[in-house]
Structures are given as structure tokens and as C-alpha cells.
Amino acid sequence: MAGGNAIRGSRVGAGPMGEAERGDSAPRVVVQYWCANGHETRPSFAQDSGSPVPETWDCPRCGFPAGQDQANPPQPLRNEPYKTHLAYVKERRNDADGAVILEEALASLRARRLVP
Missing domain, CATH: 2.20.28 (Rubrerythrin, domain 2)
Incomplete structure (x- = not known):
């Protein structure tokens, strides 16, 4: 015996389907x-x-x-590895420049220590 459920197989809120009901795309x-x-x-x-x-x-x-050109597709972007701040500084300065800057900073700290 069938259950008498008229909406069997449908979901609640289901509306009419088809292009005519939604409009033309x-x-x-x-x-x-x-x-x-x-x-x-x-x-x-x-x-x-x-x-x-x-x-x-x-x-x-x-x-x-x-x-869009199958013969010449664009090349993938190359991911640069993560660089620390020190790595970027070393790209801009050589060891001699770094030694001069370090000596200036140490001299400034020593001068502040001597002032009462």
C-alpha cells in the first residue's frame, strides 16, 4: 500500500526546474x-x-x-625562498662596510657609558 505522500522524492522548497522558469542565460x-x-x-x-x-x-x-597560446604557455612564477633581515643587509653591504658601521655603533655606546 502506498503511503499517500504527494511530494515523495522532492525536497522542501523545491520549485519548478528548467530554463523557462529561470529565464534565459x-x-x-x-x-x-x-x-x-x-x-x-x-x-x-x-x-x-x-x-x-x-x-x-x-x-x-x-x-x-x-x-591562450598552446605552443607558448606562460612559465610558472619562481618562488623566492624566505630571506631573513640579515640576508637582505648582506646583499646591500660587504663585510668591510659592516665592520665600519659596527665600530661606529660601539664607539657611540662607549661614549654614552662614560658620560655621568
Whole structure:
């Protein structure tokens, strides 16, 4: 015997389905992008959005940048390792400059110590 439930198989709040009920979707353009690993991505964009199609797109599979030219995809960005403050200072100054600055700082501290 059937339970007599008229909405069996539906969820609460379910409305009519279909394109006629939601309205027409905007005309779309599909653009192909390729990354350095050879992955193809095909996002679609609204034709009448007024904004241009992006030159690059992030590959959803590997995260590398993807371009529209399959033969010459953009190269992935190189991540620089973390540098400490001391590493940046050593790039700007050599050991001789560092010794001079250290001596000036020590002389200044010694002079302050002698003043009562």
C-alpha cells in the first residue's frame, strides 16, 4: 500500500526546474587556456559583460598560470625562498662596510657609558 505522500522524492522548497522558469542565460564565449604542464582549461565568459577576456587564467589542476597560446604557455612564477633581515643587509653591504658601521655603533655606546 502506498503511503499517500504527494511530494515523495522532492525536497522542501523545491520549485519548478528548467530554463523557462529561470529565464534565459546570457550568451557565453568559451576560451581555451593551456598551462606549462599541458593542461587545458575552458572557462566561459559572458559576451556582453563589457570587460575583456583575461590574458591568463590559473590552471585548476596544477595552479600554474595558463595562456591562450598552446605552443607558448606562460612559465610558472619562481618562488623566492624566505630571506631573513640579515640576508637582505648582506646583499646591500660587504663585510668591510659592516665592520665600519659596527665600530661606529660601539664607539657611540662607549661614549654614552662614560658620560655621568
